[in-house]
Amino acid sequence: MSERSPRPRTEGVLLRRGDADYETSRASAVWNELKPDRYPDVIVKVACERDVPEVLGLARARGLQVAVRAGGHSWYGSSLRDGGVLLDLSGLDRWSIDAGSATATVQPGVIGSGFAMELARHGLAFPAGHCASVALGGYLLSGGLGWNSRLWGAGCAGIREITAVTADGEVLRCTEDEHPGLFWAARGAGPGFFAVVTGFRLRLRPRPTALATTSYVFPLEAVGPVARWAAATARELPANVELSFVLATQDAFRAMTGPQPKVVVVTATAFANSHPEALRALHPLRSCPLSERPLSRQLDTPTSLAALYDTSTGIWPEHHRYAADTLWSNEDHASLLVRLGEAFAGAPSGKSIVLAPVSPVSQEDELLRNMAFSVLGASYAVPYAIWDDPAHDEANVRWLREAMGTVEPFGTGHYIGEADLTADPLRARRSFTPSDWERLRSLRAEYDPQGLFFSYLSA
Template identity: 75%
Template sequence: MPTATTSCVFPLTAVGPVADWATEKARELPANVELSFLLAAEDAPGVPDGPWPEVVVVTATAFADSHTEAVGALRPLRNCPLSERPLSRRRDEPTSLAALYDASMNLWPEKHRYAADTLWSHEDYASLLAKLGDAVAEAPSGKSFVLAPVSPVSREDESLRNMAFSVLGESYVVPYAVWTDPAHDDVNVHWLRDAMRAVEPYGTGHYIAEADLTADPSRARRSFTAADWQRLRSLRAEYDPQGLFFSYLSA
């Protein structure tokens, strides 16, 4: 499948206007384009080399039947009117699926330690990412980052009806603490939870697969709508009344 990628790197201090610009342009992008934000320090995996400290990276990848079609899908991102011009830019680059997998894997290198948490919200990305940008600038590990896919789910009710988990917001952010030394576990987990506390007032729920279920007893329950949560508890009571199997349905 031919793909093409456009990406822009901005200073993290410009995260508010960058988020507003990119989310506005995302409304013009067709469904075959994936757009995301990455907030990270200069030495974080996946950040392009360059003489800058913390950055926000906007990346959009189009999946199409031809490279020409993919480039056309990315057209809304062609021009950037921001006064904070990109520090670097890749435009309409042919991108193999193997390269996409490699880029993803670079964010999570082997032999590292990880902690993550998630947040769904109805708040705009500019507000969420501004607060998380402050956290990234203070991260004890330069490898930690925040990932935020734009429009990560379908808007069609029919497509959502039988999902295994509930969609609980219009925006979605995932802070990752990444470090190497076990002696630094506490400080990095503490950083992650402080970062989450900065945005939790805006939250509507969490994504169960990457939520830090040990951070608060309500994490699991808040990963589902009230109706779906009750349905899961009822199913467990019916098929596992003795609690033989371990479950995160504990709140």
């Protein structure tokens, strides 16, 4: 795809480096305002599924590697590479819902929140991502830690079939029985997946009709006893309650003046079918035996999926700069959060947070079979550096790396969907069990022997 090479016969838009709209398209390919300094030779925004084999054919003919983008929510812009082709699937954003069979077919550019809200109108649900603007393509390929996943499992557990275009341009229907290796890899391989998924068929769930939340806010200094109490109480909660810790600056996302205290927030959301059921599910959290007095609390407050998305938009606001990393560990939450709390006290941005869901995904063997994604530890934490001034890039990225350094010795792995794959070349490998990593390598050699698709960053 040099200046003299023919343009592919696509219905979409092709931009070469140097074209008038190239930089706008390159920058918009990453949701994060911290844009990586990596520049594809060509960006192709496909208009239909037929475009994909055409673009792959041109890339093969010209010896160019291919990276794939659906929604651009990779914190480090995994889809932006130096050279090669960026295949932008964000225009593939159609879905169809079959309420009778409780299934849906979605394209990779479908935004999870819009899909979830439409499902609700049909009395159905799916564990879409917590952040409202996340597209389903990369989310599902990475595993997908979403709403009510303690009960429903990771998003990828709901994949029943994919349509994939391989490196040689073949369009394959993949299930547990047809091309099972490619199907297995598509459920968790993340940004190193070695084909292009143009469609997913998903299993849906009945919509929970009554949602309610309980939350406590404590001073950050109380993080140890708070984490021990809430994590122990979580063992009494049914699987349809999602509980998490957030280390944050109080009122960080409101228009406040002056310094604000740093806090630890415990939030539990019940996904139930009646308000009495939600109350019963949240009952173990009604009383808090700690001597530390909460700064505030809200008990059994009715809520909705739309309200939950509004809250998450406040946590991860648009038009900000982000750095993030993940850690699975077999340490208890209190041990991890005390260390991360000490680091968080010195965070240079008041908008940064540390998120630690308790049992963020069902660990039932049935749901973890036949997928590259796996739970790599008993506890999980994600620090996010969030800021808006480019002059503060170095300080915030350094804080994130140093905060992770305090807990890395206790880590058992990473979640490929949000891990800092630029931190070291082994980070991608440590996002999988050793046997799964070797299987991924073997399948890549089988389906992409010439290396048409870029592998993981730094791998």
